[in-house]
Amino acid sequence: MDRGKKTDVTQQPLGVAVVGAGYWGPNLVRNFQASDRFRLRHLCDLDVERARRVLGGYSTVQATADYPAVLADPEVDAVAVATPAGTHLDIALAALRAGKHVLVEKPLAATYADGMRLVTEAEERGLTLMCDHTYCYTPAVGRIREAVRSGELGEIHFVDSVRINLGLVQKDIDVLWDLAPHDLSILDFILPDTVEPVAVAAHGADPIGAGHACVAYLTLRLNTGAIAHVHVNWLSPTKVRTTMVGGAKRTLLWDDLNPLQRVAVYDRGVDLASPHEIGVDERRDMLVSYRSGDMVAPALGEKEALRSMVEEFADAVRERRAPLTDGRAGLRVLDILEAASRSLQFQGAVVGLRAGH
Amino acid sequence: MDRGKKTDVTQQPLGVAVVGAGYWGPNLVRNFQASDRFRLRHLCDLDVERARRVLGGYSTVQATADYPAVLADPEVDAVAVATPAGTHLDIALAALRAGKHVLVEKPLAATYADGMRLVTEAEERGLTLMCDHTYCYTPAVGRIREAVRSGELGEIHFVDSVRINLGLVQKDIDVLWDLAPHDLSILDFILPDTVEPVAVAAHGADPIGAGHACVAYLTLRLNTGAIAHVHVNWLSPTKVRTTMVGGAKRTLLWDDLNPLQRVAVYDRGVDLASPHEIGVDERRDMLVSYRSGDMVAPALGEKEALRSMVEEFADAVRERRAPLTDGRAGLRVLDILEAASRSLQFQGAVVGLRAGH
Amino acid sequence: MDRGKKTDVTQQPLGVAVVGAGYWGPNLVRNFQASDRFRLRHLCDLDVERARRVLGGYSTVQATADYPAVLADPEVDAVAVATPAGTHLDIALAALRAGKHVLVEKPLAATYADGMRLVTEAEERGLTLMCDHTYCYTPAVGRIREAVRSGELGEIHFVDSVRINLGLVQKDIDVLWDLAPHDLSILDFILPDTVEPVAVAAHGADPIGAGHACVAYLTLRLNTGAIAHVHVNWLSPTKVRTTMVGGAKRTLLWDDLNPLQRVAVYDRGVDLASPHEIGVDERRDMLVSYRSGDMVAPALGEKEALRSMVEEFADAVRERRAPLTDGRAGLRVLDILEAASRSLQFQGAVVGLRAGH
């Protein structure tokens, strides 16, 4: 009986394998091990020595380079993919075809078309496909989503995101594909369902001759007339990670590098009086008033984002529902990234986005 | 004899009149009074009561609404114009035609064409025309100019400027014309003579219905391939005023709101190895190395920028030379502002700049 | 008729003279000139040239070295004393004896005994004696006083004040007498009437051989068992000006160098469960709980403290009432300073304070 089976699943941890022992894989390994909803069975990497080093000398988890064997293991219910984006399609597709639920590191795939194949495959098989948009699971972003979607901030006027640092200059991807997925997945996560980007323009520079942009600015037009802007930069010697969300009622500032005050909600701003409140003759004067209110920095929990993310993965699998950051969220991010690349190619031309993912 | 006359001039303070008792005029009044190179004779405003209030109840300076009388006063050697930009042409032109040296608040004029008329008039008459680009006279910007032009930073890779605040929403001009002149005049001031912007793209939004952009992003392409970017915003509840100047050797960060550490020079960055240093087969690996060096925050003087600015005006008049921020500097800023407005109008289209001002 | 006279006084500005054209005098000159409640008549200094320089070349105010003539001027209703502390007694006493109201720069006098003579003289003559405890008139300190005295913070548990900077090493007074009057006058101002310091201990060091302490730490015991602590330091290359007021309900942090967020009220802290809530056997466990609440940074006005201070002086004179920072407030500060000096002399011994000023 299905229901009995489902109950079983709920009570037993999900068997999981991590593929990729590079930069991100070890974080997944650590968090799957720390969660009682999972039983980590394999860490798979083409370089099995690297997998062994990640597991360390005291682990009972199996290191392996044999991915088909991992997929053949009936105790593996799910696969987490933390390999370079160019390999996501093959690895994730194989897992889905073996009947495994799949968690994929951002970006979902190397292209929108590839991402769409994964989404379709998962939907056809009734399997969970989740994109590891880690930031969406931080207490800060959860609070921002709530502030935006509850109306606490009022209608969104602008979003300004800065993510700059002396970053690892990547060989295969430019700074937009490396860093902007964070900002774009957060934007996708916090906006109300009725608000969405419709067009993109991007400007970049490659002053060090890396072969692609190391500094980039991305402007998004939303369907409401609001503007969103992202500044990503690998060459900044100081680290800045801020996002400002300006609303009609309040404005929120997230400073991820200020652990003592990550989120601040300002009850200050500019109001425009409604035209009907004033006579025709007064129209020529500026109908503006300024609020100078308090700032509130809400208390936020301390829970590690990756812990919440893997728990959401487990819950989505067990409850047979779409996870908060599902494959379609990953697709929407890919759509913007591809449009941004086209804009970069055409010197900042405005590029429209696909509708209705 | 001219020379004798000049000596005289050097020994006696310059007679000066300030026109405009609004937002900026009082600052000029205070600084002309504090400098022994000037003798302030008139404060002129259409609203003479406002001029009186600015002078206060203890002043011997004359408040007046009679501009022709001011121009007719032979003891007035120079006129400082601090009125709305739309009136600069008429007021400054009248002063030049009366043989007075002229200092004009930024922007130089309402249009490039107006500005050009002022520059031409002053040049034909051999009079000093100076633009009050105040920030250029701060110790911080002086230090930045030195760092850029001496080669201390190496070739300039990017400039990123943020000037956001809960600002006064203007009736007549958008946020670009209100705030970006600061950033553009600074950029013009610090760049080496051989480096200049060649094209501009601007994106803006008017989420409060003010009738023009309240949030704007400006991207400039320099003739070297470098990129400069300016973010100006009237709707931000927090104040940010930073400029980062990224160079091949070092990167400089100016934070104007951090009095304890306004300028920081980072000896950290990303280097690209020269192609000839490596073999063909290794090309595919990233030829990048990272420097992780010290940061130096240089000691800066405390001199008030406006004080230095009025002294430069006096010196330029006496030495019959172009001031550091002359009319042509003001013209170059107007050229960018007009191009930015056109770009805004065409949804971010790239607009080329005039050459050889 | 008294009442008629009072009405007259209310309508006309008070004639005032400033004595002392050194460091602080010019600030008083500026603020008396800017207030329509005063008419500044004289700036008096033994060095009349210095007084002239302070007034500048455009002023109608009279510079003078002739203090008796100032006191003889019937249009002078009040005298503001901004001379070194050692001269306060003579200058202020002469003014009081000439029937003038008196405002004195902090500290009130060089000794408690001198201060008491001034207080007594003023009280006997029914004249206003006010101490210029400027910080008490900042919007921040006003808000702190309100938070403490309204019970918003709960019972006060501790006060911690840091005022360090590369300061002017004084010839005649140590760092405690130079800087601590600020912190002590603020403490005096914000505490509820029933709470007061009862004893003092001070530790200092003179590492540069200045002849008196350049670094000092002051501990005050309050009658409630709470503790207050002040760190003053002339040798710190960075500037810190913070005061933390810890209460049973909330804790307030004032950072005077953070204009974007001067005051923050934290609704977080440690609570101790009441003993009667728990059984005897559980006593050995810690009865502590932690609150992790929001932080609120209240909107504060921007009014200049000195402006509010001179207005309070005018109001107190006109309303024939004690000003907020009257002579007795100055006396209480002197009492602590003298006790602190005695403690320094005896290597940190605890010294009791006088009761009932």
Place this chain on the structure above:
Amino acid sequence: MDRGKKTDVTQQPLGVAVVGAGYWGPNLVRNFQASDRFRLRHLCDLDVERARRVLGGYSTVQATADYPAVLADPEVDAVAVATPAGTHLDIALAALRAGKHVLVEKPLAATYADGMRLVTEAEERGLTLMCDHTYCYTPAVGRIREAVRSGELGEIHFVDSVRINLGLVQKDIDVLWDLAPHDLSILDFILPDTVEPVAVAAHGADPIGAGHACVAYLTLRLNTGAIAHVHVNWLSPTKVRTTMVGGAKRTLLWDDLNPLQRVAVYDRGVDLASPHEIGVDERRDMLVSYRSGDMVAPALGEKEALRSMVEEFADAVRERRAPLTDGRAGLRVLDILEAASRSLQFQGAVVGLRAGH
């Protein structure tokens, strides 16, 4: 052959057991596992379930409650003690008597006398006794030690340390014993060999009725006349961790919560002219000059302190030398803590320290 044996030891990892699976033990477990100089064999805790939870479900390390069995294991060369201070004596003494090298969490023991027994026992047996003064192994403190001991800062004038936070109110120990060991061990570590504290005064308050001080101020007199001061506080809703080291030539500021600029060296300060440079008559004027120089924030490594600490433990054992933070360093800290407790008991009385540990 001894030498052969030693070579063997160098090549093989040291067998180690951790005792205590509470707050700190898991950090030691993680770092011993990550270092190839150690082989972690046991995690011992009276509550064996707690030890199992710390190890997690994937570990090959043995959890045990049987300490005698751990000591009997010949493969255990060293024991790391991370239990409450009151148990350090018994646990560490048993380990030393079993011939094991010992690492002890701070403070070394509950009393100076207990600590001395451990030091004596270890010295008599030729075993390594090390105190886990973790902060001393941070790159920042290493840099401070270098700056102080190399003379870069000049003679030390003052040290000011602040360590405040909403901390866990402890049941058995006051805030001084909980937090000040960090500051005192750092002070002990950075001072030149010829400079040492000679006396202590402490002030504290227990405003929440915890049974011992929750806020405390500690003043130390050094043999050079310099002063050191430590502020520790469990009740502060904001976290501050700064140490300023003021020297005759330069002043260093360590802000442990500013990852972008942990250490800053200021070349600014106050100088006193030598008396012989000036004539007798000029003595009365202040012989002070001010330097206004640059600030340098040195690049620091990123190595985890605990990793460096366990490596120093391994090196000290293998090289048969005293570790950087040996038992005697722990003793010196205990001496100050006991003196501080006596001072607290006597209301801030100055208490002398033992000489020549």
